Amino acid sequence: MPRINFTKKAIDSLPIPPDGRRATYTDNKVQGLELRVTSKGTKTFSCQRWIKATGRPERVTLGRYPGMTIEQARKHALQVSSAIADGNNPAEVQRQLxxxxxxxxxxxxxxxxxxxxxxxxxxxxxxxxxxHLAPTLGRRKLSSLARKDFAQVHSAISKTAPAHANKVLALCSVVFSWAIGAGVWDGQNPAASIKKNQVRSRDRFLQHHELPRFFQSLAAEPSDTARDFFLACLLTGARRANVLAMRWDQLDLGEGVWRIPDTKNGEPQLVTLASQLVSVLEGRWQSASSPWVFPGSGKTGHYQEPRKGWERILARAQALGIVKALATAEAWEDSLVNEAAELALTRPHHVQQRYTVEIERHGLDPESFALANLRIHDLRRTLGSWQARHGASLAIIGKSLNHKSVQSTAIYARLDIDPVRDSVTRAVDNLLAAGGLSELGEVVPFDRSRS
Incomplete structure (x- = not known):
């Protein structure tokens, strides 16, 4: 029986035996570890050990290569050898594995x-x-998981989403930490101490020049649930999950207050409602037939997945940007501007097709008119940014957005709702004015002078 050093290169290069034959190789590092190769190319790890009680050798199958790595096979072989040395039956060892x-x-x-x-x-x-985890690690035995397995998952996700890769890695570490604390796992935490990606804090929010296109795109949204939901996210600065789960019994529209009983930081939050948003909510209340402000058809009973609506809004905003650039470059007549703007709001994906020649002639990049990387959560950041722009203190902003930190929590707790209301009202008034609106739902003429 040939003895070789089990390496990936060595195993991958082993010859295939003739039909009906099988070759067996022994690892020269771990005693008893073998690899059997069939005439069909199947390679299987096993551990063969001499049993004193029977006076004959017994073989315990470990797993197939490459599904089981060399490191895993060696680890299992040592476990088998140890168990047999302690007098355990090989069949029982196999069942334990x-x-x-x-x-x-x-x-x-x-x-x-x-x-x-x-x-x-x-x-x-x-x-x-x-x-991210089930496809590659879900079926793996816990004892076979090593630090490098989680490092590889983290590395793969990091190629496209560095911040999200950190979240997935943190989840893995939390699972093992919980298991160790709960007594269901007595090994090490293989996801701990893996270096995370350095990620800059995200500071994206709607800029002054983006607001007109955003509000026009929002007003054109055919789903009133999606439209009002995004508006509520923007004008309250509340977290998406809380807005999705907003209930009528949490609102006092007369006082302009929304009380969120349970937030991410574990404390209730009192949110001031701008008068413009109160008007929208009053309209929804008149036709309400659900305890949820934004009802849905799923198990929760409320609106759950706003992503498609968000994509429609961004597509319309991008199309409006293209139309505006062409209107300025070619001095379009008002009738053509209005026609193109209507197309951008109703069939945004057709704008680029219709004006392909004009776009290429002026060397325009359609992607430059997208609201680049704008996410739903950025609406929350937008309100805080506009509050800061118009003189609100960090304490007021923190109270408005229900931020929690060791340094500022005591300050937030002493703040009254009135200065928060004043700050939010000023921010909303200025935000809407910058977007070309004075009242929500107002149709604003397309103004080519705005960038």
């Missing part, structure tokens, strides 16, 4: 006992597992 929980088992236990009962963001945990 097969019965060891997988990462999928551990994560399900974590969700059931910790995440769902205690975390408002448990659905995000499940989505991150399903998308």
């Amino acid at each position: 097969r019965g060891e929980p997988t990462f999928e088992d551990l994560f399900a236990d974590y969700m059931k006992r910790h995440s769902i009962p205690r975390k408002r963001t448990w659905r995000e945990d499940q989505r991150n597992y399903d998308r």
Whole structure:
């Protein structure tokens, strides 16, 4: 039986035996570890050890290569050797190996006992597992998972989403930390101490020159639920999850106040409602048939996934930017401006097709007119930014947005709702004015002079 150093290069280059034959190779690093190669090219790790009680050797199958790595096979072979040395039956050792929980088992236990009962963001945990962890790590035995496995997952996600990669890595570490604390795992935390990506704090918000296009695109949104939802996100600065779950019994429209009973930082929040938003909510209340301000058809009963509506708004805003640039460059007549603007608001994806020649002639880049990288969460940041622009203190902004920090929490707690209301009202008035609106729902003529 040939002895070789089990390396990826060595195993991948092993010859395929003739039909009906099988070749067996022994690792020269871990005693008893073998690799059997069939005539069909199947390569299987096993551990063969001499059993004193029977006076004959026994073989325990470990797993197939490359699904089981060399490092994993060596680790399992040492476990088998140790168990047999302690007098355990090889068949029992095999059953223990097969019965060891997988990462999928551990994560399900974590969700059931910790995440769902205690975390408002448990659905995000499940989505991150399903998308990034289940395909590669879900079926792996816990003892086979090493630090490099989680480092590879982190590295793969980092190529396109560095900040999100950090979140997924943190989730993995939390799962193992919980398991160790709960006594369901007595090993190490393989996701700990992996270097995270350096990510700059995001400071994107709607700029002055972007507001007219944004408000025109928002007003043209055919779904009143999506339109009013995004408006509420912008004018309250509240977190998306809280706006989605807004209930009528949390609102006092007469006083212009929304009381959120449970927020991300674990404390209730009193949100001041600008008069413009109160008018919109009063309109929704007149036809309300659900306890939710933004009802939906899903299990929760409220609106859940606003992403498609958001994409429609951004597409219209980009199309308006293209039309405006062409109108300025070619001095279009008002009739053509109005026609093109209507097309941008109703069929935005056709704008680029219709004006392809003009766009190329002027050397315009359609992507330069997109509201680049604008996310739904940036609407929350927009209100705070406009408050700061118009003189609000950091304490007032923190109270408005329900920020929580060691340094400023005591200050926030002493603030009254009135200065917060004044600050939000001033910010909303100026924000709407910059967008060419004085009252919500007003149709604003297309102004080519605005950038």
